[in-house]
Structure formats: C-alpha cells, structure tokens
Amino acid sequence: MAAVENVERAQSQTVTALLALRDLIVNGELKSGDRISELVMVERIGVSRTPLRTALVKLEQEGLIEEIPSGGYAVKAFSxxxxxxxxxxxxxxxxxxxxxxxxxxxxxxxxxxxxxxxxxxxxxxxxxxxxxxxxxxxxxxxxxxxxxxxxxxxxxxxxxxxxxxxxxxxxxxxxxxxxxxxxxxxxxxxxxxxxxxxxxxxxxxxxxxxxxxxxxxxxxxxxxxxxxxxxxxxxxxxxxxxxxxxxxxx
Amino acid sequence: MAAVENVERAQSQTVTALLALRDLIVNGELKSGDRISELVMVERIGVSRTPLRTALVKLEQEGLIEEIPSGGYAVKAFSxxxxxxxxxxxxxxxxxxxxxxxxxxxxxxxxxxxxxxxxxxxxxxxxxxxxxxxxxxxxxxxxxxxxxxxxxxxxxxxxxxxxxxxxxxxxxxxxxxxxxxxxxxxxxxxxxxxxxxxxxxxxxxxxxxxxxxxxxxxxxxxxxxxxxxxxxxxxxxxxxxxxxxxxxxx
DNA sequence: AGAATTCATTCTGTATACAGAAATACGAAA
DNA sequence: TTTCGTATTTCTGTATACAGAATGAATTCT
Known part of the structure; x- marks a missing residue:
C-alpha cells in the first residue's frame, strides 16, 4: 500500500488531509459504505484529528461522504x-x-x-x-x-x-x-x-x-x-x- | 442586542453555532466584509472554538462567508x-x-x-x-x-x-x-x-x-x-x- | 509632521485531553 | 447452539492549550 505523503511542503495540514482523503476515496482504498475512522486516518495520513475533521466536513459538502446518524462519516455509494x-x-x-x-x-x-x-x-x-x-x-x-x-x-x-x-x-x-x-x-x-x-x-x-x-x-x-x-x-x-x-x- | 440562545436543548453545539452565526449574518449584525473573530463569537454564542470552526467551514461552503487569504473568514458582499x-x-x-x-x-x-x-x-x-x-x-x-x-x-x-x-x-x-x-x-x-x-x-x-x-x-x-x-x-x-x-x- | 520600524497584542491553525455514547465482544442462560 | 445481557473497548464531539503568523500601536528617526 502506498504511503500517503506530502507532495507539496508549504501546504496546510487541512489541505494535506483533504487531498489524501479524496485520493483514498477516489482510488477505492476506502470503499462505498465504509465508515471513516478518524483515528485510523490520523495514523495513515499523518495529521492530527483537527485538520482531518475539517477535511471531512468539506468532503461531506462535496458529496463524496455522508454523515452517519450515530456520528462520523461513511463513503457514499453512487448508482x-x-x-x-x-x-x-x-x-x-x-x-x-x-x-x-x-x-x-x-x-x-x-x-x-x-x-x-x-x-x-x-x-x-x-x-x-x-x-x-x-x-x-x-x-x-x-x-x-x-x-x-x-x-x-x-x-x-x-x-x-x-x-x-x-x-x-x-x-x-x-x-x-x-x-x-x-x-x-x-x-x-x-x-x-x-x-x-x-x-x-x-x-x-x-x-x-x-x-x-x-x-x-x-x-x-x-x-x-x-x-x-x-x-x-x-x-x-x-x-x-x-x-x-x-x-x-x- | 438579543442574546443568542439555544432554542432547542437537544441539538449539538455545532448546530447551535451554525444557526447562531447564520442569524447574525442574515440579520446584519455581522456586516459584509467584517472579519469574523472566533474568540468574539465563542463569547457571544457560548460554544467552544471547535464546533464554531466547524460551523464556519459549513457557512463557507454555503457561500455566506469567504476565506481571508491571511487566515480566518469574512462575511461576503453581494452585488x-x-x-x-x-x-x-x-x-x-x-x-x-x-x-x-x-x-x-x-x-x-x-x-x-x-x-x-x-x-x-x-x-x-x-x-x-x-x-x-x-x-x-x-x-x-x-x-x-x-x-x-x-x-x-x-x-x-x-x-x-x-x-x-x-x-x-x-x-x-x-x-x-x-x-x-x-x-x-x-x-x-x-x-x-x-x-x-x-x-x-x-x-x-x-x-x-x-x-x-x-x-x-x-x-x-x-x-x-x-x-x-x-x-x-x-x-x-x-x-x-x-x-x-x-x-x-x- | 510624516514615514518607517519595532514591539506588543491578537488571531488562527494545530495538537491533544476528556467525557459520554456507540459498537463490539464475551459470557451466561435457555 | 442460539440468544440475551453485560462489560469492555473504541469512537466521536467538545474543550482547551500552544505556537507561529498577522495585525495594530507606539516610538523613533528623517
């Protein structure tokens, strides 16, 4: 599995998290319906929970993920x-x-x-x-x-x-x-x-x-x-x- | 000035912040171009910075506020x-x-x-x-x-x-x-x-x-x-x- | 007096600690 | 063996501490 790395050095942690998450979703490493565990992503992407959560909110607005009623987010499925x-x-x-x-x-x-x-x-x-x-x-x-x-x-x-x-x-x-x-x-x-x-x-x-x-x-x-x-x-x-x-x- | 209160008790702090901020903007208490100081809003709305920032990200997606290049958000102006x-x-x-x-x-x-x-x-x-x-x-x-x-x-x-x-x-x-x-x-x-x-x-x-x-x-x-x-x-x-x-x- | 510079204050971005809720696993009883 | 209840673990939502950057004020020099 390819490690998720900062390609650009000068970007914020939030942008890093956003790009990394989008990548994982689009490339199918996170599959439709999968719950996105914040702690797992923190480990995998290498940013703290705060910018990660900011990225999650933005991805939800983009429509790639959706809120789970009991809390957290899951990858959306498209027909x-x-x-x-x-x-x-x-x-x-x-x-x-x-x-x-x-x-x-x-x-x-x-x-x-x-x-x-x-x-x-x-x-x-x-x-x-x-x-x-x-x-x-x-x-x-x-x-x-x-x-x-x-x-x-x-x-x-x-x-x-x-x-x-x-x-x-x-x-x-x-x-x-x-x-x-x-x-x-x-x-x-x-x-x-x-x-x-x-x-x-x-x-x-x-x-x-x-x-x-x-x-x-x-x-x-x-x-x-x-x-x-x-x-x-x-x-x-x-x-x-x-x-x-x-x-x-x- | 009307104090911003939780009308519903059972809602999350994030929703409280979102509704309160939207209210302040739509009613003109925060004017176009005004920088939105997080600490001031924390005091005024009565939630901590974390849910407040979540609400700010959502409002930016809604188009009511925009990012300031040097950081933070400002109320948008519409022609x-x-x-x-x-x-x-x-x-x-x-x-x-x-x-x-x-x-x-x-x-x-x-x-x-x-x-x-x-x-x-x-x-x-x-x-x-x-x-x-x-x-x-x-x-x-x-x-x-x-x-x-x-x-x-x-x-x-x-x-x-x-x-x-x-x-x-x-x-x-x-x-x-x-x-x-x-x-x-x-x-x-x-x-x-x-x-x-x-x-x-x-x-x-x-x-x-x-x-x-x-x-x-x-x-x-x-x-x-x-x-x-x-x-x-x-x-x-x-x-x-x-x-x-x-x-x-x- | 005006401009530039330095210093102090304020602010945001980020990390992390904590509590309550949810999910899971385990064990007991039918 | 299956089901129900309990306990443990994990997770999210929230609060807060901290550092570096930006803003503004005051002071000094021209």
Missing part, C-alpha cells in the same frame, strides 16, 4: 442514475454559462483562447493512435476549455457551482476520456465532442444564446452515452475516475 | 448582479427538476399535494388585505410547493443542489414576499406566480417536459422583477431576507 443526474446537472449549468457568455458578450481575446483549446484537441485526436503525451495534452486542453467557458459566464456564483459539481470525479469534464480510448467508437466520440466545442464558440461569438445553451447540454449527453458504454463491463468502468464509488446494478 | 445570478441558477435547477418530474412521471398522490399548495395559496392571496396569518400560510405553502417539486425530480443530487442554492436567503423561494406586500403591484405578482404553479403541475401531469422546464425558469424571473423593484428603495430592500449582505450600487 448509475446518480452519475447520470450529476452529468445532467453539470450540462445544465454549463449550458447556463454558455448562454450568459453569449448574452453578455466576451472579448475576442478570450474567444481566441477557447479556439486554441479546440485546435489543440484537434491536433491530438486526428492521429491513428493516441499516446500518453497526447492524452495528457487532450486532458489539459479539455479541462481548460470547460473552465474557461465557466469563467466567461461572468458569474462567480455560477463558476462556483460548476466547479462544485465537477468535483465529483465521474462528473468532471474529462471523466470518460480513458474509458473512451478503450472503445472502438473512441475517435468518433472525441471528434463529435470537439465539434460541440467549435460550435459553442461560434454561437457565443454570434451572440446566439439559445444555441450556445443547447449545445452545451447536448455536449454533456455525450457523457451519458459514454457512461452507458463504460458501464457495460467492469474493465472499462475501472478506467473512469471515481468508479470505485459506482455500484453496478445486478 | 445586485450576484443576487440576480443566484436566482437564475435556482430557476435553472428548478426547471431541470420540473422536467425530470414530467419525463419520469409522478404518482397522482404527489400531484394532489402540489395542487393543495396551489389552492392554499389561492385562498390566501384572493383577499383585499393579507394579514400576518395569511402571510405565514402563504410562506409555508410556497416553500412546500418548491420543496415538493425538487423531490419529484427523483434525483437526490438535484435536490441537494437546489437546497444549497436556496440556502442563500435572498435566493430562497419566498425571498421577496414581504417586499412584494409593500408594493402596489403586490397582489398581481402573487396571482401570476401561482398561475405558474398551476401550469407546471398541469405540465408535469401531461408529461410536457419542455413546458414544465420553461415555466419554472419563467417563474424565477418573477423574482428578478421583484429584485429590481425592491432595489429601488432601501425601505423595500430591507424587507428582503439577507438584504444586509446586498450592497446597492451608487
């Missing part, structure tokens, strides 16, 4: 429906962000940034076989595109909410990239996704707010399809971040 | 735009909830509950002058309607998110009721709002999902109008819960 809904919520909020961007207008410089992301993604996916470096580049550009879009809404509250729902690992923008790669439909899906990106940039530029909103909603529905495909076998599901939290129905 | 956006986010999420309810179908019994809320509201607003009891009845029925609608989505994640955004006092379902009452347009607005309620129930019953979604979005836009009306004078703005957090622009 396929839960994941589906989380994706739809993200799509709805990103749709609102795109609409705001289109209605309120954005500087050409920011649009150019979006276009650069689209180009970068184009360059990585139009190849016969993506290697690890391609994946990293793709992941980064995709995350950046979605983060940028949220920012362009100009609404701090909306940015916050999108970040919150995207913090559920299986609802993040790039949750299904790895799973996709192992599918035969892989390249086609990535091409379609990037076409959505291209179209929403165009819609924002033309101030077509309804179109911008609809595109981002449809974009999230690609994730719905990926989810269904990934759920078909444990092998592909294992490639989805946070898959340890998802219980497949019998 | 008119922030409030506007919070209302729009709530409307968008409630729209999604209504759509889910329509798509997935709900039992007649639950629909009947919704209709009872609509009737109750009808009975309270079709009178020349609403008294305090009418207000309380209205408030209760309105909150219940919105809570029920969230439930009917059948999505725990969505219920959670709606509850979260509605926890901002000025974004709650009934935030503008008191302010409305002091406006000449008062009764007309309440009648329109309840017509929205009636229409969304009908849409859900007929499985008209797009209509159900659109209605709830439009419903939230009534709050937009109320916000603008309330912002015109400090007197009406003071009637909005959490108004102390809203700074009117010069």
């Amino acid at each position: 396929e429906a839960d994941v589906f809904d989380a994706i739809e919520i993200r799509g709805t909020l990103e749709g609102l962000a795109a609409r705001y961007a289109a209605e309120r207008g954005v500087a050409q410089m920011r649009l150019a940034e979006l276009r650069r992301c689209v180009e970068t993604i184009d360059n990585t996916i139009h190849t016969d076989h993506m290697n690890d470096a391609d994946f990293q580049t793709y992941l980064h550009a995709n995350e950046r595109f979605h983060a940028l879009l949220a920012e362009l809404s100009g609404s701090p509250a909306l940015i916050r909410e999108i970040e919150r729902v995207a913090r559920l690992p299986f609802a993040s923008a790039s949750a299904f990239v790895l799973a996709e790669a192992s599918l035969p439909e892989s390249q086609r899906i990535l091409i379609i996704a990037n076409e959505h990106h291209r179209a929403v940039v165009e819609a924002i530029e033309n101030r077509e707010s309804a179109r911008a909103e609809a595109i981002m909603r449809e974009h999230a529905r690609l994730s719905h399809r990926n989810l269904m495909l990934a759920m078909r076998s444990q092998k592909t599901l294992d490639l989805v971040p946070g898959s340890a939290l998802i219980r497949r129905r019998a | 008119e735009a922030d409030v506007f956006d919070a209302i729009e986010i709530r409307g968008t999420l409630e729209g999604l909830a209504a759509r889910y309810a329509a798509e997935r179908g709900v039992a007649q019994m639950r629909l009947a509950e919704l209709r009872r809320c609509v009737e109750t509201i009808d009975n309270t607003i079709h009178t020349d002058h609403m008294n305090d009891a009418d207000f309380q009845t209205y408030l209760h029925a309105n909150e219940r309607f919105h809570a029920l609608l969230a439930e009917l989505s059948g999505s725990p994640a969505l219920i959670r998110e709606i509850e979260r955004v509605a926890r901002l006092p000025f974004a709650s379902a009934s935030a503008f009721v008191l302010a409305e009452a002091s406006l000449p347009e008062s009764q007309r607005i309440l009648i329109i709002a309840n017509e929205h309620h009636r229409a969304v129930v009908e849409a859900i019953e007929n499985r008209e999902s797009a209509r159900a979604e659109a209605i709830m979005r439009e419903h939230a836009r009534l709050s937009h109008r109320n916000l603008m009306l309330a912002m015109r004078s400090q007197k009406t703005l003071d009637l909005v819960p959490g108004s102390a957090l809203i700074r009117r622009r010069a």
Whole structure:
C-alpha cells in the first residue's frame, strides 16, 4: 500500500488531509459504505484529528461522504442514475454559462483562447493512435476549455457551482476520456465532442444564446452515452475516475 | 442586542453555532466584509472554538462567508448582479427538476399535494388585505410547493443542489414576499406566480417536459422583477431576507 | 509632521485531553 | 447452539492549550 505523503511542503495540514482523503476515496482504498475512522486516518495520513475533521466536513459538502446518524462519516455509494443526474446537472449549468457568455458578450481575446483549446484537441485526436503525451495534452486542453467557458459566464456564483459539481470525479469534464480510448467508437466520440466545442464558440461569438445553451447540454449527453458504454463491463468502468464509488446494478 | 440562545436543548453545539452565526449574518449584525473573530463569537454564542470552526467551514461552503487569504473568514458582499445570478441558477435547477418530474412521471398522490399548495395559496392571496396569518400560510405553502417539486425530480443530487442554492436567503423561494406586500403591484405578482404553479403541475401531469422546464425558469424571473423593484428603495430592500449582505450600487 | 520600524497584542491553525455514547465482544442462560 | 445481557473497548464531539503568523500601536528617526 502506498504511503500517503506530502507532495507539496508549504501546504496546510487541512489541505494535506483533504487531498489524501479524496485520493483514498477516489482510488477505492476506502470503499462505498465504509465508515471513516478518524483515528485510523490520523495514523495513515499523518495529521492530527483537527485538520482531518475539517477535511471531512468539506468532503461531506462535496458529496463524496455522508454523515452517519450515530456520528462520523461513511463513503457514499453512487448508482448509475446518480452519475447520470450529476452529468445532467453539470450540462445544465454549463449550458447556463454558455448562454450568459453569449448574452453578455466576451472579448475576442478570450474567444481566441477557447479556439486554441479546440485546435489543440484537434491536433491530438486526428492521429491513428493516441499516446500518453497526447492524452495528457487532450486532458489539459479539455479541462481548460470547460473552465474557461465557466469563467466567461461572468458569474462567480455560477463558476462556483460548476466547479462544485465537477468535483465529483465521474462528473468532471474529462471523466470518460480513458474509458473512451478503450472503445472502438473512441475517435468518433472525441471528434463529435470537439465539434460541440467549435460550435459553442461560434454561437457565443454570434451572440446566439439559445444555441450556445443547447449545445452545451447536448455536449454533456455525450457523457451519458459514454457512461452507458463504460458501464457495460467492469474493465472499462475501472478506467473512469471515481468508479470505485459506482455500484453496478445486478 | 438579543442574546443568542439555544432554542432547542437537544441539538449539538455545532448546530447551535451554525444557526447562531447564520442569524447574525442574515440579520446584519455581522456586516459584509467584517472579519469574523472566533474568540468574539465563542463569547457571544457560548460554544467552544471547535464546533464554531466547524460551523464556519459549513457557512463557507454555503457561500455566506469567504476565506481571508491571511487566515480566518469574512462575511461576503453581494452585488445586485450576484443576487440576480443566484436566482437564475435556482430557476435553472428548478426547471431541470420540473422536467425530470414530467419525463419520469409522478404518482397522482404527489400531484394532489402540489395542487393543495396551489389552492392554499389561492385562498390566501384572493383577499383585499393579507394579514400576518395569511402571510405565514402563504410562506409555508410556497416553500412546500418548491420543496415538493425538487423531490419529484427523483434525483437526490438535484435536490441537494437546489437546497444549497436556496440556502442563500435572498435566493430562497419566498425571498421577496414581504417586499412584494409593500408594493402596489403586490397582489398581481402573487396571482401570476401561482398561475405558474398551476401550469407546471398541469405540465408535469401531461408529461410536457419542455413546458414544465420553461415555466419554472419563467417563474424565477418573477423574482428578478421583484429584485429590481425592491432595489429601488432601501425601505423595500430591507424587507428582503439577507438584504444586509446586498450592497446597492451608487 | 510624516514615514518607517519595532514591539506588543491578537488571531488562527494545530495538537491533544476528556467525557459520554456507540459498537463490539464475551459470557451466561435457555 | 442460539440468544440475551453485560462489560469492555473504541469512537466521536467538545474543550482547551500552544505556537507561529498577522495585525495594530507606539516610538523613533528623517
């Protein structure tokens, strides 16, 4: 078992505990339903109970763990429906962000940034076989595109909410990239996704707010399809971040 | 200054601290930008620092306070735009909830509950002058309607998110009721709002999902109008819960 | 008088001690 | 062997002590 270590030296104990706990949960070392014993975690992570408890409160707000009536916390379990809904919520909020961007207008410089992301993604996916470096580049550009879009809404509250729902690992923008790669439909899906990106940039530029909103909603529905495909076998599901939290129905 | 007391005896210190702090912030005793001194609050609320800090972490997640870079928390300030956006986010999420309810179908019994809320509201607003009891009845029925609608989505994640955004006092379902009452347009607005309620129930019953979604979005836009009306004078703005957090622009 | 610097105070982040409640294991009785 | 009751252990919620950092005040120098 890998020891949990501080990668960064300058961070607070609370952040250390938060990252370590999130890691343990997402990687499945703490399984759904498991009670999280504070003393065990104190030993394992190497912080005292105070920052650990602070981290637990934050994780509960994030939705990864839930309070046990008799006290303490347990790791949450997610059904396929839960994941589906989380994706739809993200799509709805990103749709609102795109609409705001289109209605309120954005500087050409920011649009150019979006276009650069689209180009970068184009360059990585139009190849016969993506290697690890391609994946990293793709992941980064995709995350950046979605983060940028949220920012362009100009609404701090909306940015916050999108970040919150995207913090559920299986609802993040790039949750299904790895799973996709192992599918035969892989390249086609990535091409379609990037076409959505291209179209929403165009819609924002033309101030077509309804179109911008609809595109981002449809974009999230690609994730719905990926989810269904990934759920078909444990092998592909294992490639989805946070898959340890998802219980497949019998 | 009213002393902060435990109303319920059986609740935890953390809950005591949370309720007390929320009260102080919403009622404006702690003003926007004020640093929240833990020791002062310990003295004022009568709990130790540990549960107080837990409550602070939760309030930060709720969005009422924010971390100060150098440590500690300060009460957040909200612009008119922030409030506007919070209302729009709530409307968008409630729209999604209504759509889910329509798509997935709900039992007649639950629909009947919704209709009872609509009737109750009808009975309270079709009178020349609403008294305090009418207000309380209205408030209760309105909150219940919105809570029920969230439930009917059948999505725990969505219920959670709606509850979260509605926890901002000025974004709650009934935030503008008191302010409305002091406006000449008062009764007309309440009648329109309840017509929205009636229409969304009908849409859900007929499985008209797009209509159900659109209605709830439009419903939230009534709050937009109320916000603008309330912002015109400090007197009406003071009637909005959490108004102390809203700074009117010069 | 104004600015800079130093010192004292205050505050937060963290660790730890303690008490009451919950969970578990053990033993006795049917 | 199974079930019920009891005792022990473990756990969480809370209070508090401590250290380093930040803030503010006072003093000194220009």
